Amino acid sequence: EIVMTQSPATLSVSPGERATLSCRATQSVATNLAWYQQRPGQAPRLLIYSTSTRATGVPARFSGSGSGTEFTLTISSLQSEDFAVYYCHQYNTWHTFGGGTKVEIK
Amino acid sequence: VQLVESGGGVVQPGRSLRLSCVASGFTFSGSTLHWVRQAPGKGLEWVALISHDGKTEYYAESVRGRFTISRDNSKNTVYLQMNSLRPDDTAVYYCAGEVNWAWFDHWGQGTLVTVSS
Numbered sequence: 001e002i003v004m005t006q007s008p009a010t011l012s013v014s015p016g017e018r019a020t021l022s023c024r025a026t027q028s029v030a031t032n033l034a035w036y037q038q039r040p041g042q043a044p045r046l047l048i049y050s051t052s053t054r055a056t057g058v059p060a061r062f063s064g065s066g067s068g069t070e071f072t073l074t075i076s077s078l079q080s081e082d083f084a085v086y087y088c089h090q091y092n093t094w095h096t097f098g099g100g101t102k103v104e105i106k
Numbered sequence: 107v108q109l110v111e112s113g114g115g116v117v118q119p120g121r122s123l124r125l126s127c128v129a130s131g132f133t134f135s136g137s138t139l140h141w142v143r144q145a146p147g148k149g150l151e152w153v154a155l156i157s158h159d160g161k162t163e164y165y166a167e168s169v170r171g172r173f174t175i176s177r178d179n180s181k182n183t184v185y186l187q188m189n190s191l192r193p194d195d196t197a198v199y200y201c202a203g204e205v206n207w208a209w210f211d212h213w214g215q216g217t218l219v220t221v222s223s
Contacts, residue, residue, distance in 0.1 A: 034209035
């Protein structure tokens, strides 16, 4: 099983600042990686797929990069609605999720 | 697009429960369907998938042999039969749909399963 590790577990950021979230896989997943946002009490929402493609309606301040075993989600200028938990998801070999990164207000 | 789960509740350890998820607004019969769960205060855990035609099923190791996923394309519904439930199966169970054998485009709002005596 491919294990996905996200860091940091919690990220404290001020509104308007940049946030950088990391996701690491125990073996290569090529670019078969997605990111989801989950707000409290809500279902996850697809943000990014194929490492760097934004889903429909996702603002341009969200961007993804990486390949193989190292991936990054960047939020260029945090808005109030962006404070949430973010999960990476590899679908190269069946499916596994990372443990999540909580982005909180500093 | 809408996915609506039902069937959750409180169940004793060792008992069974069947979850349902009814879909609308997308091509259900062309979609792979998944169940994903989230224990209270924890992250997401993929549980099972079933291919668009029902011919392929796959399960996480933690539920293999206890849970069975199935679908009825005539009813736009996917099911999760959960047997021999354990307290660590307590979670919100989400169904999710996708068309690319890849990322999950659509998610339901989830149904809570609590396994407790």
